[in-house]
Amino acid sequence: MNIEPKRNMPKLPRVIESFKLRSIQTIITFSFTLMTVLVVIAVSIMLYNKFTKTAEENAYLNIQQIIEQVNYHLELYVKGMQDIYEVVEQQINDTPDISSPVLREQLTTLLHTREDLVSVGLFTPEGKLVVDIPALEMRKNTMLEEQSWFESAHARPQKLSFSPPHIQNLYKGQYKWVVSLSRMIKYKDQGTIKEGILLVDVNFRTIDELSRKVSLGKRGYAYIIDDLGNIVYHPQQQLIYAGLKYDNIEATLEYAYGSYIDKPTGEPRYITIRTVEPINWKIVGVAYPDEIVTTKKDLNQFIFWFLVVVCAAVVVLAMFVSAKISQPLRRLEKSVQSVGQGDFSTPIHVSGAHEVVQLSKRFNFMLHRIRQLMDQIIHEQEAKRKSELDVLQSQINPHFLYNTLNSVVRLAEKGKKEEIVATITSLSKFFRISLSKGKNIITLEEELEHVRHYLIIQKIRFKNKFNYAIECEQEALSCMTLKLILQPIVENAIHHGIEKMSDEGFIRIAACIKEERLVIQVSDNGLGMSRQVMEQLLSGGIRSGGSGVGVKNVNERIRLYYGKAYGLRFESELEEGTTVTIMLPVEKNDDEQPDWGMS
């Protein structure tokens, strides 16, 4: 997976980039395609084999059935001929005199009822005509003694013999192709029983047509041979006689029934053989497997195109699916990358697969958590600082206490009872407000009270070296303020302004609300400060030496609590005095103050 940051390589175009060899998309596309194609090929091969085998078997079965059918018809036909022969023989047997007109009439009727029947003839064993139906003149030069029906009647007198088809040349009229049935029979001629050869000629046309109609595929055909291998019917008889065609007839003589593949000229031929029972003729079907099993070729083509289409479809599908899977991951990767570069604020919105959505959700959650933790860290840092400051401000300045107690001792020695009481009372109030139950925010009234007690103590201590005035708008009294912000400034004023003065000093504290701000001014008429000293004061270079909570501290606290818009402003002129302006937001007393979560 490519989630790790990219190596330093020149950026490739998108398409190529998306096809890096080890990318999910490539792996899925290839494996998916490969698997599907292999499966499809395997299935195709199996189906192909199965189909072709079945098709072949069916085709062969079909051919066998056709030949069987023809054979059946032939047998039926032969049987019919035999029956006719029997009938003719019976009629001759039943007739006392062969030359009787009744017999002639009976046989003529029989001849008319059977279209196939060409002629009936009775010959003496020497070949002389006794009787013929229809009564036709014999031709000259018939050579009937040499014809097969005559010879076989002599050779096998008891057996009804079927001749191969031949031209009937005995009687005048047409030359017809006939099959001759012949046997030696007995007949009565004017009381004497004589032997003769009964010849029944049956038209060959029916057999010829039957065989001609056999169509085994486009080029296949059927032929008939007799038991000696002579051709009875063959569609290409003349070609075979002329030696232009070879049909491997000899091979069929070995079979009486069966099928086999023969290759006399190289091309395979499917041969089916059946025997026409009573006469031992063989009907041979010749079919060309290449042609009859046309399914093979069609199937070939079909499977080829099927494969092509499937491959194309699978590739497209695989690319689509893999893109669907890898695209969100890629987007996720990009987002994560931007996070890695420090952008925590933009959340990731990746749609897509459930897992990816979950992942992005979890990631977002994680981001959120990181942001929260970072906020918390900032928060805690600030709080820590504030707590430090709080600790600072709550410190009791031992020096101030020592000075005050010192002055009380001095007063006591002098027996100034009232002043001692005032000092101690102010000190106690001063500390009470300083502590103020641990609160940081107090009302301006309290703050002013606090600074007033401080001023009382200092005034006694400095033997009325200065005077002071505290003025406040009634409205401002209830405003909330940080505690202990005035005391360091006043302390500063005393130390730097009043203490070294020869004249009586004066400190004026005034608070008012001005332009939505609480403005408190502490002004003295002391020595004033140089710009340098003012800067040092604010940067903490000079400590006012008294309470220990410096002016800098005051400024920082105000800024921390209320923001950078608020704080201290110094205006000072040497020999004239200093005015410190404190600016605070107007916050009315609503009791609660923010809890910083410190313990």
Next chain:
Amino acid sequence: MTRTVAGLRVCLMIMLMIVLVSCGGAEPNLHVLEKPKNVDMIVKMDHGDFWKTVKMGAEVAAKEYNVNLTFKAPQNESDIDEQIRLVDESIRNNADAIILSASDYMKLAQVTDRAAYYKIPVISMDSEVASARVKMFVGTNNYEAGQKAAKRLIELTGPDSRIGVMNFVKGAKNADEREEGFMDYVARFPGVQVVDIEYCESDEQIARQLTRKMMSEHPDITGIVALNEVASIGTGEEIQKLGLGEKVKIITFDSPAKVMELLQEGIVQATVVQNPFNNGYLAVRYAVQVMEGIEVDERWDTKSTLIDLDNMLQPQNQKLLFPFVK
């Protein structure tokens, strides 16, 4: 990474091989046309057993080699213009091959050249045509057939005899060749004299008239040769009618039933038969070979056979003499 690529390549190659192997069809038989082609067979006459047998043979071959066969012929053998028109028609119909049995050796030459010009191969069958563009000739060697007839006739009449010739159409190549073969053979016997040569235009009635005329003009004729089917019937029957049977020996051509009857009656002593079935069959077969671009011989001789009473009942001759089962 490289190994993955190599693996993928191997897989792809195996797949391709499987696809190729499974799609490699059987090797086609060179002679059997993959797609049927149109072959026009134009013969001399649309009737007569001879041409019917030619057609039968052609049809057998057409079935075997996957050819659409169109069989055309004028009504009459002497209608040469009609035959030319039929050839033209085949050229216009864009036949893939033409098999032509030309009624006239010279007059069909031009149209044959035209067919060749349009890249239609022409096979000449039965009788030739005066065109060098013909791919091949399939038919009887007519010169030889004429010689066969002459040989038998002279055997019958003896070396000192007067002989008449009944030809059919002057100008038809096969008629001319038969006559030529006959005359050349006769020329070997100085005692044998051909006293009359007639042309019956393949018309039975004309043949009868001409026979009568011949016999009345040359009563000493002891042998006649009739050079085609129609001439044979006319001549044979007229001789029988004149009562000259057996006195005048007759050698005929072809084997219509009437001639066979005359043969059995002893009027006709022998007949020269061609093999029209084989003519038709082979003409189509060679047309297929030519269309497939396979070399063919210039000539194919379908043998002629001399049939007499002794051999007419042999099975192969029976089929030759009576090609149709009626």
